Amino acid sequence: MHPGEELEYYAAAGRALGWDPLKLTTIREPILYDVLEQSDLLVTAYSSTVLEALILGTPAIVFDGMVGRRLPVLHDLPGVTIVYSRDRLQQELDAHRSAPPPDRAALRASPELREYLSGLDGQATARVAALLE
Numbered sequence: 001m002h003p004g005e006e007l008e009y010y011a012a013a014g015r016a017l018g019w020d021p022l023k024l025t026t027i028r029e030p031i032l033y034d035v036l037e038q039s040d041l042l043v044t045a046y047s048s049t050v051l052e053a054l055i056l057g058t059p060a061i062v063f064d065g066m067v068g069r070r071l072p073v074l075h076d077l078p079g080v081t082i083v084y085s086r087d088r089l090q091q092e093l094d095a096h097r098s099a100p101p102p103d104r105a106a107l108r109a110s111p112e113l114r115e116y117l118s119g120l121d122g123q124a125t126a127r128v129a130a131l132l133e
Contacts, residue, residue, distance in 0.1 A: 017086055041096055043089070048128060054079050054113050057104025061092050074127075077116060079107040 014021055032049070033056060036042060042053040042060040046067070050060045059079035065086065075082055079102060083089045107113070118124050 017089070040101070041093075043093075046130075050074070050080060051113075051117065051128065054107055054110075057102070057108045059096070059102050059107065061089065061096075063089050065089075074116075074130075077112050078110045 011021070033052070036049075036053045036058050037056045039053075039058050042049065042058055043063060044050060044060060046062055046064065050062060053060045054077060060081070062074070062080065062082040064082055064084050074080055081092050083092055116124070116127055119127075
């Protein structure tokens with residue numbers, strides 16, 4: 001769990017998505033990077049955690065079920081999928097389960113990620129901040 005979030009948020013999200021509560025584990029103890037490195041996939045809302053996951057080679061699905069934001073540059077990052085409905089989220093999760101493992105090294109080293117994080121166009125900070133708004 002992100003230190004700023006409450007357990008009930010995750011429980012409510014799991015109920016809304018129809019997930020088995022015995023398979024949804026929320027923890028505060030381990031270091032986020034350790035969890036992301038060992039994970040097959042990150043499912044989150046807009047968050048800088050998406051970038052942290054990619055830097056560690058873990059693909060991410062951004063669930064935007066209410067806001068309807070479209071961050072086109074984020075869409076262009078290898079390993080990131082943005083979904084706008086629960087049905088589409090489930091389709092992406094099913095596809096991820098049946099797909100071969102991602103090339104973690106390629107995700108970590110993608111030129112698109114490097115450009116997003118540190119492009120010398122004066123907008124890198126704005127791109128990262130847009131995830132947090």
